[in-house]
Amino acid sequence: MAIHTTGPETHNVVDLFSRQPIHTLKQQRIIRVAPEYDGISMLYSNNHTNNNKLYTLKVLCWGLKGNGDVVGLVPWLNKVYECEGLDDPVHGQWEGYYDVERECIFSDPPRHKVMELEEACNYFQQPESNEETPIQEIPDTIGTHAMLNAEDKNSLILTEVISWQLLANGSIQGMLIDEDNVTETPVLAGDPCLYPVTTNPNFRFFFQHHIANQIKSEDPDALAAIALLFDS
Numbered sequence: 001m002a003i004h005t006t007g008p009e010t011h012n013v014v015d016l017f018s019r020q021p022i023h024t025l026k027q028q029r030i031i032r033v034a035p036e037y038d039g040i041s042m043l044y045s046n047n048h049t050n051n052n053k054l055y056t057l058k059v060l061c062w063g064l065k066g067n068g069d070v071v072g073l074v075p076w077l078n079k080v081y082e083c084e085g086l087d088d089p090v091h092g093q094w095e096g097y098y099d100v101e102r103e104c105i106f107s108d109p110p111r112h113k114v115m116e117l118e119e120a121c122n123y124f125q126q127p128e129s130n131e132e133t134p135i136q137e138i139p140d141t142i143g144t145h146a147m148l149n150a151e152d153k154n155s156l157i158l159t160e161v162i163s164w165q166l167l168a169n170g171s172i173q174g175m176l177i178d179e180d181n182v183t184e185t186p187v188l189a190g191d192p193c194l195y196p197v198t199t200n201p202n203f204r205f206f207f208q209h210h211i212a213n214q215i216k217s218e219d220p221d222a223l224a225a226i227a228l229l230f231d232s
Contacts, residue, residue, distance in 0.1 A: 029170025030063035032121045033073070034113055035138050039100050042074055042083040044092040056098055058142040058208060059083065060164065062109055063172075064117040070109040072097060073172065075144050075206035080164070080172040129168035136166040137175070139189045143209025146176060149202040156204075158212050161197065163189035173198050174206065 041056040059072045060080065072083035077091065086094040096105045126135050144161040161174040174197040181193040197203050214221075 027065065027067040029066050030073075030166060030172065031066050031126070031170070032064040032117050032124070033061045033136060033138060033164075033166050033172070034116050034120065035061045035141050036072075036113075037141060040072075040110070041098045041100065042072055043095040043098045043105060044086060045095050046092050047089045054095055055092070059097070060140070060142055060144070061138060062113040062117060064121055070114045070117055072109060075161075075174065075208070078203070078205050080174075126168075131167070131169040133168045134165040135168050137163050137189045138166075139163050140174075143212070144174065145207045145209065145212035146174060146197050147204045147207060148200060149204060157202075158207070158216060161206070162187055162191075162194055165196065176200070
């Protein structure tokens with residue numbers, strides 16, 4: 001919802017909830033994404049468990065904003081977040097990026113990804129679209145799983161995220177398989193049988209594949225961490 005303000009400013013429409021100018025919000029939107037194929041990870045700390053240890057989480061993709069900034073993006077808890085925006089002392093705080101192959105830590109997005117996004121944006125110029133219109137879809141490359149409540153409410157379901165849709169409003173939504181509508185295999189990005197995980201009322205969290213595998217194997221530490229997550 002937006003309200004209009006008076007004054008000489010050209011961009012004088014303000015979002016009622018964030019209190020920021022609509023023009024500013026649009027400049028912060030993700031307008032193009034590029035998958036991360038080389039295993040670059042986000043580094044983060046977690047003061048709740050260990051003040052002196054850093055953890056890694058694979059970057060899903062890089063996103064180009066309307067203002068030209070490029071940011072790393074990761075599935076985090078129940079949505080996709082900008083890496084540099086993570087600032088939660090309990091669940092995690094961004095500390096940088098990590099290139100496993102070169103064993104180096106850095107803070108700025110890789111230049112080759114910045115160039116890729118800029119060139120792709122120039123080539124695939126998107127017309128004005130409805131806020132909820134998908135404008136791009138990329139495959140999941142990091143083994144993301146979605147955790148859902150089962151119908152009996154006493155168990156959980158882990159299912160693979162097949163792809164990610166970028167909407168015109170800048171949000172990114174994971175896509176799951178509707179098993180009743182599968183007509184071809186393997187199911188690939190853009191398949192009609194895919195649906196947004198956010199439309200499933202039983203959706204709880206995202207997990208990358210190594211955590212999902214630990215949960216599937218009933219690893220005690222993973223199950224204990226999940227219990228704490230649900231309690232919080």
